[in-house]
Structure formats: structure tokens, C-alpha cells
Amino acid sequence: MIRTRGLSYRYAEGSEPLRFPDVDLRQGGTLLLRGRSGTGKSTWLALMAGLRSPAGGDLFVASTQLGTQRGAEIDAWRARCVGFLPQKLHLSSALTVADNLALVYFAAGQPRDDAAIARALAQVGVAELAGRRPHQLSGGQAQRVALARAVLLQPQILLADEPTASLDDEAAADALALLQASAAACDASLVIATHDQRVVQALAAVPGLQQLDLNA
Numbered sequence: 001m002i003r004t005r006g007l008s009y010r011y012a013e014g015s016e017p018l019r020f021p022d023v024d025l026r027q028g029g030t031l032l033l034r035g036r037s038g039t040g041k042s043t044w045l046a047l048m049a050g051l052r053s054p055a056g057g058d059l060f061v062a063s064t065q066l067g068t069q070r071g072a073e074i075d076a077w078r079a080r081c082v083g084f085l086p087q088k089l090h091l092s093s094a095l096t097v098a099d100n101l102a103l104v105y106f107a108a109g110q111p112r113d114d115a116a117i118a119r120a121l122a123q124v125g126v127a128e129l130a131g132r133r134p135h136q137l138s139g140g141q142a143q144r145v146a147l148a149r150a151v152l153l154q155p156q157i158l159l160a161d162e163p164t165a166s167l168d169d170e171a172a173a174d175a176l177a178l179l180q181a182s183a184a185a186c187d188a189s190l191v192i193a194t195h196d197q198r199v200v201q202a203l204a205a206v207p208g209l210q211q212l213d214l215n216a
């Protein structure tokens with residue numbers, strides 16, 4: 001779940017804050033986050049992931065009120081509760097695909113589970129790529145690996161930042177379907193930030209779809 005009230009964020013002391021409309025997203029629900037470039041989509045996602053702290057307002061994510069926790073505490077919470085598919089995938093080039101996923105256990109303070117890593121890769125159709133390094137993957141394969149990493153610990157929230165940018169129509173439809181299936185498999189709430197009309201149209205069919213439009 002996500003619940004925000006009067007949420008704002010300020011990049012620099014004394015600057016005009018970004019202000020965000022209130023949101024109530026139930027567990028398992030889908031939220032479409034819309035807005036032109038620069039309206040604050042990535043900032044809003046970073047707030048939900050506890051990567052940035054609000055300047056004002058109340059923010060509850062996965063039943064936790066965010067904003068007061070310290071570094072290590074928020075890092076462990078994020079590793080357990082939030083799956084994040086960022087625009088830049090941040091796969092470590094020095095590590096194999098499987099080892100990139102294993103970093104999730106390190107961040108969460110949990111023992112590595114190789115069977116779960118293999119299952120997560122299989123779920124997104126890239127089981128055979130476990131031993132490769134990121135530079136040996138196509139863009140679409142790398143995104144699948146990042147999605148497997150995001151859902152490895154069965155997060156309560158799955159956040160995706162422009163997941164179809166630079167994909168052709170067929171790959172975009174596949175990526176969207178995979179995101180939805182991955183969220184459904186762990187009953188996670190799914191948030192997709194996009195200005196891709198293909199995604200907006202495809203998600204229009206989702207029952208109970210919620211929208212947060214930052215253009216307003």
C-alpha cells in the first residue's frame with residue numbers, strides 16, 4: 001500500500017518545493033504515474049523507495065511511515081519491502097547476472113539463496129543467462145535481469161521508472177506484461193511512471209487502475 005498526504009520535496013534549501021497530489025493505493029493495486037518530463041515522476045518514485053526524505057507531508061509505504069528512519073534502517077526496509085526497476089538499471093559490470101541478484105540478500109542482511117535466484121531468473125525468461133556479465137546482455141535481457149532482481153525478495157511495492165522507454169512496440173508490450181505478472185506473483189502494488197502512450201492505453205484495461213497525474 002501507499003498513502004500520501006500533502007507530500008512535498010525540496011532539492012535545495014530555500015528553493016520552491018515540488019508538491020505532489022495525495023495518493024491511496026491498496027495492496028496489490030496498480031498506479032499509473034503520469035507527467036511531462038521534469039514534473040517530478042522520478043522524484044516521487046525516489047520518495048516511495050525511501051531514497052529521498054520528504055520536505056513535508058505524511059508518507060506511508062508498505063505500512064511504514066517514512067521520513068524518520070536512519071540510513072541503515074531505511075536501507076534494510078527498502079531491501080525487504082520495495083522492488084525498484086530504475087531507468088538506468090545499475091547492474092554491476094564486474095559481477096555475473098546471478099551475483100548481481102545475490103547483492104539483494106547482502107543489502108537485506110539475509111543469506112544468499114541460489115535456488116531462489118534461479119527461480120526469479122526463470123520467471124522472467126532468462127534462466128540461461130545466470131553466468132553472463134551485464135555487457136553480454138541485450139537491452140531487453142538486462143531489463144529482465146533487473147526485474148528479477150527487483151522481485152527476488154517478494155516486495156510489497158514494485159516501482160518502475162519509464163520501463164518501456166526505447167523499446168519497440170512488441171518488446172514494450174512484453175515488458176509491461178512481465179511487470180504486471182511479476183507484481184501479481186507477489187501481490188505487490190505496482191507503480192509505473194511513464195509518458196508512453198502505449199503503456200497508458202494498455203493499462204486503461206486494468207480494473208481499479210489509479211492514476212496520479214503530475215501535469216495538473
Ligand SMILES: Nc1ncnc2c1ncn2[C@@H]1O[C@H](COP(=O)(O)OP(=O)(O)OP(=O)(O)O)[C@@H](O)[C@H]1O
Pocket residue numbers: 011012018035036037038039040041042043044
Ligand atoms: N538533483 C537535483 N537537483 C536539483 N533539481 C533536481 C534534481 N533532480 C531533479 N531536479 C529537478 O526536479 C524536477 C523533477 O525532476 P524529476 O527527475 O523527478 O522529473 P521527471 O518527471 O522524472 O522527469 P523525466 O521524465 O525527464 O525523467 C525537475 O525540475 C528537475 O530539474
